[in-house]
Amino acid sequence: MATTTKAAPKKAATKSTSKTATKAAKAPKVPENTEIAEESALNELFIDELKDIYWAEKHLTKALAKLSKKATTDELRGAIQTHITQTENQITRLEQVFDVVGEKATAKKCEAMAGLIKESEEIVESTEDGSITRDAGIISACQKVEHYEIASYGTLKTLAGVLGYAEAVELLDATLQEEKQTDEILTQVAEGTINQSAKTEKA
Numbered sequence: 001m002a003t004t005t006k007a008a009p010k011k012a013a014t015k016s017t018s019k020t021a022t023k024a025a026k027a028p029k030v031p032e033n034t035e036i037a038e039e040s041a042l043n044e045l046f047i048d049e050l051k052d053i054y055w056a057e058k059h060l061t062k063a064l065a066k067l068s069k070k071a072t073t074d075e076l077r078g079a080i081q082t083h084i085t086q087t088e089n090q091i092t093r094l095e096q097v098f099d100v101v102g103e104k105a106t107a108k109k110c111e112a113m114a115g116l117i118k119e120s121e122e123i124v125e126s127t128e129d130g131s132i133t134r135d136a137g138i139i140s141a142c143q144k145v146e147h148y149e150i151a152s153y154g155t156l157k158t159l160a161g162v163l164g165y166a167e168a169v170e171l172l173d174a175t176l177q178e179e180k181q182t183d184e185i186l187t188q189v190a191e192g193t194i195n196q197s198a199k200t201e202k203a
C-alpha cells in the first residue's frame with residue numbers, strides 16, 4: 001500500500017529569499033578599467049583643468065580673507081573664515097591629486113576666477129562700509145565663486161573617473177561636497193536675516 005507522504009504545507013511567505021544574488025550586483029563607483037592613456041588628449045585636458053582650479057583656490061584664500069575683513073556681520077565673517085580653512089585643505093587635496101596622476105603641482109591662471117575676484121572687489125567698493133547691503137553683495141560674489149568651483153570639481157571628478165584615477169575621484173569629491181555645502185550655508189545666511197535687514201537700508 002502506498003503511503004503518500006504529504007509534503008508539508010508551505011507556510012506562506014517566510015522572508016528567507018536568496019541572500020547571495022544581491023551582493024555582486026553593485027556596480028563599482030569607478031570604472032574597473034584602470035588603463036590610463038597618459039598621452040591622451042582627455043588626460044591633457046584633465047591636467048590643464050587641475051592647474052586652473054589650483055590657481056583659483058590659491059588666489060581664493062587671499063580674496064576670501066579680504067572679503068571677510070570687509071563683511072559687516074559676524075555671521076557672514078564666520079562663514080567665510082570657515083571656508084578659508086576648508087580652502088587651504090582643498091589646496092592640499094589638489095596637491096595630492098597631482099601626486100596621484102604623477103604631475104608636478106603647477107598653477108595656471110584661471111581667467112574666470114580672476115574675473116570673479118575682481119567683481120567681488122567692485123561689489124565691496126560700491127557698497128557702504130558697515131552696511132548690511134555690503135553683506136548681501138559679498139554673499140552674491142561668494143556664491144558665484146562657489147558655483148564656478150562646483151562646476152569645475154564636478155567635471156574634474158567625472159574626468160578622473162573616466163581616466164581611471166580612483167584615488168583622485170575620492171579627493172575631488174570631498175572638495176565638491178564642501179563647495180556645495182558652502183553654497184547652501186551662504187543661502188541660509190542671506191535668507192536668514194541679511195536680505196530682510198538690507199531691504200530697509202537707504203542707498
Ligand code: FE
Binds near residue numbers: 087090179
Ligand atoms: Fe574651493
Ligand code: FE
Binds near residue numbers: 052053111112113
Ligand atoms: Fe578656470
Ligand code: FE
Binds near residue numbers: 149179182
Ligand atoms: Fe569654495
